Ligand SMILES: [Zn+2]
């Protein structure tokens with residue numbers, strides 16, 4: 462079953478697990494309509510009225526991963542092993558099948574389809590946050606992943622009983638910035654970037670897409686909602702969802718059209734499960750200091766690092782200009 466072990470020198474968690482039996486992937490794509498029996502029973506779906514669960518007729522379908530890293534049916538156990546800490550991998554790993562059309566990609570899915578995907582993200586996060594053993598949730602969406610066996614478009618949701626290392630670092634930075642300045646760091650970024658405009662890719666009524674000041678990869682993009690809110694799932698509205706769907710479609714078409722359709726990884730960062738606190742007073746100011754957002758890294762497999770320091774050879778201002786001028 463495996464366990465989460467903490468490296469006490471780095472403060473980082475590692476999932477140690479037995480190698481899983483690789484899920485059955487034959488000739489047939491298990492995510493295509495009509496092949497629902499090839500996947501575990503669905504967790505949620507948007508489907509035509511009258512269409513039965515685990516059959517065709519859906520537009521977005523969520524299934525548990527066949528060989529999950531984290532499992533909902535486990536008990537949450539925190540344990541000390543001598544000086545070390547370990548936790549059972551209690552959580553959930555779900556696959557959000559974004560479209561019934563096998564050939565769809567992030568760039569070809571229409572706005573209406575993206576909108577449904579965005580609502581499903583919110584619905585799954587809300588549902589899982591009702592489980593107090595779950596402390597943090599990340600949704601990632603990869604395109605043309607190296608070695609991927611399934612090309613059907615999907616996102617992966619991972620819900621875990623601890624805070625993701627990367628998220629904890631972001632939360633800590635945001636909180637420290639707020640403690641010092643009494644302002645949200647992301648709101649400050651929005652103010653400065655829209656005033657300077659050099660790294661802005663696109664602005665809409667509800668969102669700003671920009672290349673971050675210290676981009677880790679050429680053409681990295683962040684999408685920040687103008688309206689301050691720490692939790693994605695609580696702040697999506699019909700207007701902002703359609704605005705975001707339009708913006709994402711434009712950005713992905715730009716990647717495809719002007720950068721040769723590179724692989725990419727998109728991550729949705731939302732606030733951790735505030736109902737599930739380990740220490741009293743934890744995240745006391747998170748409503749003010751954290752700001753949900755999306756990050757997209759093209760060519761994630763080509764990131765260059767030296768001892769943890771990213772190296773990029775394209776100035777963010779140049780990348781932003783390129784994306785702005787070639788906006789699809
Ligand atoms: Zn398929």
Ligand SMILES: [Zn+2]
Pocket residue numbers: 645646647648649688689690751752
């Ligand atoms: Zn903010």
